[in-house]
Amino acid sequence: NATTLDLSTMCGHGMLSANFAMKMVDWVKENRRSPAQAALYMARFCICGVFNIKRAEGIIEKACNLTGQNRSGG
Numbered sequence: 001n002a003t004t005l006d007l008s009t010m011c012g013h014g015m016l017s018a019n020f021a022m023k024m025v026d027w028v029k030e031n032r033r034s035p036a037q038a039a040l041y042m043a044r045f046c047i048c049g050v051f052n053i054k055r056a057e058g059i060i061e062k063a064c065n066l067t068g069q070n071r072s073g074g
Contacts, residue, residue: 003063007056011046020045028064035060 007021008014024038033041039056061067 003059006059007042010042010051010056012048012050013046015045015047016042016051025060025063028060028066035064035066 003025004018004021007024008016008018010016020042024033024042027033028035028038035057036053038060039053042056043051043053058067
């Protein structure tokens, strides 16, 4: 799907798999992580440093229908 493609291709070296991206979106949907936490966790695996944390956070929020809602960042 487009969300996993957007997230998994954010690393220039392909270190983020589509399954990992789906897992992070699922964790946010299950309230196990906030979008910010999920994006930060994904960034740890990008060895080239190209991963855009703020953009990933927005993509995850959109995928989980959280845009414009109050959400905890802790």
